Amino acid sequence: MTLRFSRRQAIVLPAGIAVGSLVGRSVLAAEPVKVGLVAALSGQSAKSGEGITRGLTIAIDEINAKGGVLGGRMLELIRRDDESNPAKGQTAARELIDKEGVSVLFGGIDSPVSLAIVPIVNQSHVPFMGVWAAATNVTRNGADPNYCFRVSAVDVLVDRALIKYAMTKFGARKPGLMLVNNGWGESNFSGLTAAAEAAGIKLAGTEKFDDKDADMTPQLQRLREAGADTIILVGNAAPGAQVMKALQKSAWTVPVVSHWGISGGRFPELAGSWAGRVHFVQTYSFFGPQNDVGKRVLAALMAKYPDVKGPGDVTPPVGVANAYDAMQLTALAITKAGSTEGPKMREGFLAIDDYQGLIKTYTKPFTNENHDALNENDYVMVRYNGEQIEPVSG
Template sequence: MNIFQSDIKLSNIIYMILILFIHFTTVNASESPILIGLDADMSSGSARAGIAIERGAMIAIDEINLAGGVLGRQLELKVKDHRGNPARGVDNMNQFAGMDSVVAVLGGLHTPVAMSELDTIHKHNMIFLVPWAAGTPVIENSYKPNYAFRVSVRDEYAGGFLIKKIIEAGYRNPALLLEQTGWGRSNKTSMTSAMNRNGLTSAGIYWFNWGVNDLGEQIHAAKNAGADVLLLVANCPEGVVAVKSMSLLPETERIPIVSHWGITGGNFFEMTKEFAVPLSEINFYFLQTYSFLKPVFSERNDRLIRMYQKKYPETLSADNIFSPAGTAHAYDLVHLLKKALEIAGTTDRSSVRDALEKIPFHEGLLKNYVYPFREDMHDALNEDDFILAKYNDAGVIVPYIFRKILNHDSKF
């Protein structure tokens, strides 16, 4: 064999190796899972919210994968823990953006973290699915195109809903007790706007920082200003402090607390067991969007509960599903993402983002979604999807009707 023939043979071998490499790389790429990220507090004060979101997403992913996946591929969840820290959240988002197989990232409870991540999200064209953070600017932002989509509460609607409920109950002088964050400021705007529309006069706006250990001074000031009800915007740790401070007042001096839903993202009920006064003796209500105990669609609800109990066998009944709204929102969001992937026919983030605005209909857990997202509206829920709830004596979240004559409070 001469040198020329030897070179041809070597070239053929190299060519065949290259073809085989390309073939197997292509096959592996088509068979590799489509990744969904989760960036939430998984270990700090609002970890229950993060775990609830993870569970809702995992149940939807299992359901989709059992049915054959999407675009011929399975879905897989990758979880990162920001622990409520905005800088860590941005770090996590940059890491997700660097993973080619990640098509979207689910966020967590904290509006301040979500707000800090928006630049990074849009820099990398990363689809951001919001199952909890309620701050209006998370969605109503200046980015075009907007990559943030939410199935959750929007503060602009929550403020109007809560004000409407206290008016229906007969209260006229609400005081606002708000955390000093972007989420608190978002609620100040929505609540004061709703009060103005309804001719209510505020008994004052009182602020607190994360980590506060006593809110007695703010509550006394609100009562001295004539407050007959307290509207609270807090997450679990500070929510516990607010309710404890109210519990220390004599029974005749306590006023009802109507809270945003951030308190349900942690071990709120368990933390109130140390109070001298049981939580049942504090008139405490809060916003919710979903109850596994009173579902809109019983068959869909029961199917999810069966899957939940199979995957998490320590769950004896629907009563044991904690932070139910987080689970329900994440479940619906993952199914909506699946529909967008099918419409787009690709995992290209920009194409999937566009497809999310083109979903005509989806039979969800919370509702039947008709065009849930449009170019000018990326919030899938509105005031009609909200309810008030409270903890029962066993610590289970149950829907409740809020009335001024508290003896007549009753379940829906």
């Protein structure tokens, strides 16, 4: 999946292969800085990998057009498909680190995959930048030194936001949990249980499902009998769609508040007419007034990708926005480090002061105590309108 081209050719490459600009001969001779991405590029969550690729690519285009990093070295993106499989994610990470010599590794949507990669990057002293997977222990992993950073949601914070939203928007006092049966689901079980207790409400119950489960009716029926007045969903697009189909089949019109996994795949297509009933979290929306960075990024997306005709076509927006800001912050870390050596880059991340980003203005985004650049104030609630993801009104 790695191709080499001249710098002039690289300008018109498809997303995610190699990006650059025609500059002086000395720059052309410089070794590129390789940036790795391990993400779902196929399967039910392929939209997530595509969104991340586009966000990284737009940022790399901008950085390379300004002369790259470290005095003229171009950034080159090399991707590997993890197929949403932790073992394949580990193999891809080792290949990118050991064979391709990437200076930094970006992760995808699946928390189990990112959690499997965490020990590899910490042992290899190669920075890892999470841009989607939200499991709390991706960054809070106990390693010292810790090479994992993130520009994404964090489950422990998202869970507070989901409980608060369910209470204020739908008057929830007894929500029921529908959680994927893996490490991501476990991360949210802990966070949602604590958030409900802090809010002074009681959970109706907790039900789990596997990604390939085709019928969620039994779990939902148990929650209904337990008096659940809202469903809080944590899962990716395909099982999330099965939840909505089961609700529709049983004519149970309970409100559904969801984590963002449903936005990384073909949820509207798979869920059908009830897809728009789900309110879910994102970190950014391209709808509404945009700051200067937002205007620039949206214009670049429309210019580079023919299918993007406006804000509603930037799907999933969370993958694009998180990846864009994460790549820009990574370039700043390289500049601060004056090097692509892992330990120096790690210190470079910690040395970043301010950056006017797409999602927000970052001030000391990373510290020794906190490797997560976003917090609960950086989330927005959205819903599907057809294939488009739009902010919830009212």
